Amino acid sequence: MTDPSGGVAPVSTRVMNLATFLAQAARRDPDGIALVMGDTRWTWAEWNARADALADALQTRFNLQKGDRVLCQSQNCMEMMQAMFAVWRAGGVWVPANFRQTPEEVAYLAEASGASLMFCNAAFPAHAAACDLPQIAIGAADFGPDIAAITAEHMGKRPPAAAVGRDDPCWFFFTSGTTGRPKASVLTHGQMAFVVTNHLADLMPGLTGDDASLVVAPLSHGAGVHQLTQVARGVKTILLPTERFDVAQVWDLVAQWRVSTMFTVPTILKLLVEHPSSAAADTSSLRYVVYAGAPMYRVDQQRALETLGPVLVQYFGLGEVTGNITVLPAHLHQAEDGPTARIGTCGHARTGIEVQIQDDNGDEVAPGETGEICCIGPAVFAGYYQNPEANAKSFRNGWFRTGDLGHMDEQGFFYITGRQSDMFISGGSNVYPREIEEKILTHPAINEVAVVGVPDPLWGEIGWAVCVANAPVAEDDLAAFLDGKLSRYKMPKRFLFWDALPKSAYGKITKKMIREELEARGMLA
Known part of the structure; x- marks a missing residue:
């Protein structure tokens, strides 16, 4: 035939x-035992x-x-x-x-x-x-x-x-x-x-039937894919008994069921390791704490490694590729900064997946150059349902365009700079917020931060940093802290302090929601 x-x-x-x-x-x-929720077992x-x-x-x-x-x-x-x-x-x-x-x-x-x-x-x-x-x-x-x-x-x-x-x-x-x-x-x-x-x-x-998995994120998305994987290996699944997210209860369930694998997102992982109950938690059964959905800032990554040990596994990927773009396995996570540490990497290409950094014409760029992260492979979805316009924008020469910007080093490790939609241009220079956010988060008083570009009559756009602090800190203090750590054109022109940053239904800090909140407060008029 x-x-x-x-x-x-x-x-x-x-x-x-x-x-x-x-x-x-x-x-x-x-x-x-296959499924557990509270006192119910299936x-x-x-x-x-x-x-x-x-x-x-x-x-x-x-x-x-x-x-x-x-x-x-x-x-x-x-x-x-x-x-x-x-x-x-x-x-x-x-x-x-x-x-x-x-x-x-x-x-x-x-x-x-x-x-x-x-x-x-x-x-x-x-x-x-x-x-x-x-x-x-x-x-x-x-x-x-x-x-x-x-x-x-x-x-x-x-x-x-x-x-x-x-x-x-x-x-x-x-x-x-x-x-x-x-x-x-x-x-x-x-x-x-x-x-x-x-x-x-x-x-x-x-993974074997002796393993157990705890669900701490909505099954409607990445956690559902994770649990499908557990079923394939006969791994028991533990669901939280109520909708309320109780960190101490999470650690109790990990100890009770000897939980070995979890899927989470960086915001939830940050909550887990920073909660006081983590100090006394028995986490010895954990083998894989898989996080995805957004990049994890270096200071948060280090805290998680210090608390849980070498069990972190990161993957990068969109829903369209069900996470299958890159992986940073546990043995490549490193808590100490040094000459061998690949700080900020989201890992290397997944098995069976080819990843390229491409320019606006779809050509692969040299290692170290910034471009759009694109991929091909069996994990790429079939397209958007009844949406030919979105399909045309998302595929080029057979490659799926993620909309994420980044670069690759000589060894094939990838680094995410940010979303194309997050980048702004100040005085003719491209500014990628994630680099700035990483630097701001090294200040001990800052828990969370989001940098957005806002219109400016002189520079076209300038950066504003919206911060959540755990101790009193002034704008001038942060500016002085960053002096010498960032190029002048990347330095935020304003530092705002909010009690909390708005998050999507998936637990992500999104720049769209930050801008909407700035508009609602009358700050972008």
């Missing part, structure tokens, strides 16, 4: 349905049977067809994990919303994804009302039948996993929308099989 060019055409593009990971884990260790056999029953209900009661999108609005819970695998088993596409989004924002996700069904936690009746969709409630609610009752009615049914191809969608991964409305990145079964394999190879090698 050949294609027109004379090469061999694929005989089949059939791949494993992702729900099979759960079935395989249940076959290997049916009585092992074994692998119980979880798999619940997913089977719900998948049967989706197909027979709700007429879910292959490729149908299913929206989910819920905080982390066991039923959310059940629903995810049931949707895949039935051939549907998982469309999780971040539970912190407003009803109007979730209604937009429903419309943009073309969802035909919605799982909605009973705690969010306004979100259910905002979405004109058939509802399945997680918990007792007036807006739809309860997932527990549906599961009980169909228990014992074992529908076969829907047949899927490599390029069949499995997950609509919505971007955070920091530069506009969220876009649905289409993730496929074949892509995600590679991502799971890659995560196990590059981030958490050697």
